[in-house]
Amino acid sequence: RLGLYAACRVSTRFKDRxxxxxxxxxxxxxxxxxRPGNYMVFFPSYAYLxxxxxxxxxxxxxxxxxxxxxxxxxxxxQAFLDSFQAEGGGLVGFCVLGGxxxxxxxxxGDRLIGAIVVGVxxxxxxxxxxxxxxxxxxxxxxxxYAYRYPGMHKVLQAxxxxxxxxxxxxxxxLIDDRFVSGAYRRLYPPQWGHMRFxxxxxELGAAxxxxxxx
Numbered sequence: 033r034l035g036l037y038a039a040c041r042v043s044t045r046f047k048d049r050x051x052x053x054x055x056x057x058x059x060x061x062x063x064x065x066x067r068p069g070n071y072m073v074f075f076p077s078y079a080y081l082x083x084x085x086x087x088x089x090x091x092x093x094x095x096x097x098x099x100x101x102x103x104x105x106x107x108x109x110q111a112f113l114d115s116f117q118a119e120g121g122g123l124v125g126f127c128v129l130g131g132x133x134x135x136x137x138x139x140x141g142d143r144l145i146g147a148i149v150v151g152v153x154x155x156x157x158x159x160x161x162x163x164x165x166x167x168x169x170x171x172x173x174x175x176x177y178a179y180r181y182p183g184m185h186k187v188l189q190a191x192x193x194x195x196x197x198x199x200x201x202x203x204x205x206l207i208d209d210r211f212v213s214g215a216y217r218r219l220y221p222p223q224w225g226h227m228r229f230x231x232x233x234x235e236l237g238a239a240x241x242x243x244x245x246x
Contacts, residue, residue: 034195035203035243036227037236040212044151049080053087055232056150056207060124061092062233063205066240068122069145074129074190076151078102084150085126100127118142129153130186138196145202147194152210153183176215184219203240 042055060073075081085099098115101108109132115123116139127133129149155161155178165178187206194202210216212229220227230236 033198033201034223035240036224037203037239038206038208038211038227038229039231039236040209040229041231042207042209044076044080044208049083053084054091056084057088057091058233059205059207059236060088060148061095062237063146063148063203063240064095064122064124066237067145067203067244070116070123070125070139070143071146071148072125072127072133072144072190072193073148074127074134074150076129076153078128080150081126081128088124088126096123098123098125100125100131100133113137113139116143129190134186134190134193137193139193140196140200144193146205147190147202148205148207149187149190150207152180152208152216153186154179155182180215181219184216188221203243205236 039059042052042059044052044056060071064071073084075084081099085097088095089097098112100112104112112125112133116125118141125133129151130153161178165174168174168177191204191206194200194204217227228239230239
């Protein structure tokens with residue numbers, strides 16, 4: 033019931049983000065083209081979210097979108113969720129990884145048919161993370177404990193928004209070349225053994241057509 037894909041030719045590292053904008057926009061559009069519906073796209077920061085959103089809106093103005101704002105009161109938060117209805121033509125929501133829509137949200141059935149995660153979710157470099165890294169560097173695992181493991185936890189949380197009960201069917205697309213590496217594949221849960229790796233939007237589209245036809 034869950035189609036799992038990783039676009040492994042796109043780098044979302046900070047130095048590569050500007051040139052990744054069009055590639056990410058094309059991958060989102062490719063997913064929506066195969067199966068129109070409601071999707072959430074998760075980003076590691078508001079700045080990256082805004083940049084990809086502007087690219088996507090310019091390239092694909094016909095696709096309805098919604099953007100999570102950095103400051104939202106309770107009414108605005110609920111209105112955002114209420115926009116994801118099973119009927120209505122589909123919507124792509126741009127959200128922040130690790131934010132309020134990446135966990136504890138139940139959009140069952142066709143209210144959400146796909147989650148797209150951009151990047152590996154690494155926490156920002158800061159004093160707390162560096163102290164943790166220094167401590168675990170004694171065992172050569174500093175980066176993993178301070179950055180990779182917390183980042184992957186956020187990725188898994190976002191991916192978990194798609195299948196909420198036995199009747200759900202949907203897709204998860206991870207976008208970053210690091211997802212193909214052993215360091216990350218070892219962190220995949222056992223039920224992710226059917227992950228497929230794709231290149232561009234055309235390859236993703238072909239894979240998705242097979243999944244949705246099943």
